[in-house]
Amino acid sequence: MTPPETTGTPTRAGFVALIGEPNAGKSTLLNAMVGAKVSIVTHKVQTTRARIRGVAMEGQAQIVFVDTPGIFRPRRRLDRAMVTAAWGGAADADIVVLLIEAHRGLTEGAKAIISALKERGEAHPVALAINKIDRVKAETLLALAEEANAAYPFAKTFMISAEKGYGVADLRAWLAGELPEGPWFYPEDQIADLPMRQIAAEITREKLTLRLHEELPYQLTVETEKWEDRKDGSTRIDQIVYVAREGHKGILLGKGGETIKAVSTAARAEMAEFLGHPVHLFLVVKVRPNWLDEAERYSEMGLDFKDGD
Numbered sequence: 403m404t405p406p407e408t409t410g411t412p413t414r415a416g417f418v419a420l421i422g423e424p425n426a427g428k429s430t431l432l433n434a435m436v437g438a439k440v441s442i443v444t445h446k447v448q449t450t451r452a453r454i455r456g457v458a459m460e461g462q463a464q465i466v467f468v469d470t471p472g473i474f475r476p477r478r479r480l481d482r483a484m485v486t487a488a489w490g491g492a493a494d495a496d497i498v499v500l501l502i503e504a505h506r507g508l509t510e511g512a513k514a515i516i517s518a519l520k521e522r523g524e525a526h527p528v529a530l531a532i533n534k535i536d537r538v539k540a541e542t543l544l545a546l547a548e549e550a551n552a553a554y555p556f557a558k559t560f561m562i563s564a565e566k567g568y569g570v571a572d573l574r575a576w577l578a579g580e581l582p583e584g585p586w587f588y589p590e591d592q593i594a595d596l597p598m599r600q601i602a603a604e605i606t607r608e609k610l611t612l613r614l615h616e617e618l619p620y621q622l623t624v625e626t627e628k629w630e631d632r633k634d635g636s637t638r639i640d641q642i643v644y645v646a647r648e649g650h651k652g653i654l655l656g657k658g659g660e661t662i663k664a665v666s667t668a669a670r671a672e673m674a675e676f677l678g679h680p681v682h683l684f685l686v687v688k689v690r691p692n693w694l695d696e697a698e699r700y701s702e703m704g705l706d707f708k709d710g711d
């Protein structure tokens with residue numbers, strides 16, 4: 403086969419939001435499309451504000467899965483307000499995939515999500531994935547697909563079993579083809595540990611917040627620059643704390659660097675606990691005056707590093 407780069411196949415990249423009731427199988431599906439490492443991590447972290455749950459490569463396309471953080475987690479009936487709030491994540495997405503469970507059918511929760519999709523006048527394509535098809539008969543499935551498509555004009559319907567892997571490749575290939583043409587968001591060698599990089603950045607940010615209280619400069623971001631799993635079982639993590647002004651740098655460093663040292667110690671301990679092995683953390687504070695432009699760029703990408711939300 404001719405390599406893609408010589409055929410002139412354009413690269414594609416974009417964001418996909420998986421939505422659905424708790425237990426619909428979102429994590430299992432993500433796992434099947436991205437790789438096991440990712441959802442083990444994301445399952446542990448429910449409070450992180452980082453929204454990237456994983457990145458899958460499909461041919462020349464980079465599919466970035468974004469989360470709808472915490473919103474669909476509560477184990478009670480979905481009400482309108484919750485569903486509406488969930489769009490924080492889905493609004494950033496180029497494509498939305500609604501997961502429903504084959505054996506449960508079009509539940510009240512699923513209907514509430516569909517109403518919200520309609521109310522919003524969702525402009526992006528919404529695909530329906532009927533999951534857990536291993537649990538029902540074919541006739542049931544067809545009837546459910548019909549019922550759901552009568553309720554909403556889904557761009558496409560997939561019948562899948564996230565657990566057994568049925569239909570997952572088809573869904574992924576379709577998603578890849580629907581994404582807009584454009585350059586990839588992330589270098590390929592960062593994809594596997596991207597969610598972990600984000601979680602590590604969130605941890606440092608949280609420690610900064612705890613330490614600095616209201617002194618915390620509003621314009622502050624933490625980025626994980628390097629992530630290196632070492633042969634001795636430890637991980638080296640290099641992070642940059644960006645501030646907008648020289649004066650902020652002083653606040654972060656503290657007298658004789660004591661503030662940043664304390665933050666680093668606390669953050670390292672939490673990262674080590676999270677990963678279950680030793681961590682070497684290196685923090686650098688840098689001034690990036692054009693931070694606001696950058697923030698806009700990140701928020702376009704579905705990342706949310708802004709303060710105060």
Ligand SMILES: Nc1nc2c(ncn2[C@@H]2O[C@H](COP(=O)(O)OP(=O)(O)OP(=O)(O)O)[C@@H](O)[C@H]2O)c(=O)[nH]1
Pocket residue numbers: 422423424425426427428429430431474475533534535536537562563564565566
């Ligand atoms: N039989 C069957 N079970 C599945 C399938 N996909 C997922 N499950 C099971 O359904 C349960 C819920 O799956 P999760 O992936 O955790 O669901 P989720 O939507 O991420 O749930 P929340 O994290 O609560 O939002 C798990 O016990 C899975 O093993 C499937 O295709 N077939």
